Amino acid sequence: MKVSFNVEDASQVFVGAFALAVPISFLEEAWRLGETLPYTNLLMLFVLSVLFLSLFTYQSVFQKNIRSRIFIFIFRIVIAYLMAALVVTLVLFCLNKLPLIDDPIISLKRIIVITMPASMGAIVVDSFDKE
Numbered sequence: 001m002k003v004s005f006n007v008e009d010a011s012q013v014f015v016g017a018f019a020l021a022v023p024i025s026f027l028e029e030a031w032r033l034g035e036t037l038p039y040t041n042l043l044m045l046f047v048l049s050v051l052f053l054s055l056f057t058y059q060s061v062f063q064k065n066i067r068s069r070i071f072i073f074i075f076r077i078v079i080a081y082l083m084a085a086l087v088v089t090l091v092l093f094c095l096n097k098l099p100l101i102d103d104p105i106i107s108l109k110r111i112i113v114i115t116m117p118a119s120m121g122a123i124v125v126d127s128f129d130k131e
Helices: 007-025 028-036 039-061 070-094 104-127
Strands: none
Touching (some): 007 070, 070 104
């Protein structure tokens, strides 16, 4: 059983995030949600993302065995979310839908909205190579 996060894991997370970030990033509905969603709803999206990442990671990646690997469990969730957010950021930037300079709040809101599904894609692909 491996207990680390390596280059293979990182590439799987990037591919999984990319697989869901790309189609959703092209949707005008996702851009508009990033503009109009209240902060409370954005916070709920973020919390749901982390909650589902945690549940899936606990059940599938770590197979309910985190007792001696709490740090790597938490690290894997955090890194999966951050890597998915990076992929979303790059895709939105390429589509010219990330107004970082003009409206950084809209940019962050769009990233949060699209990172929810992208992070799930990331962790699912990462789980293909079981612990």
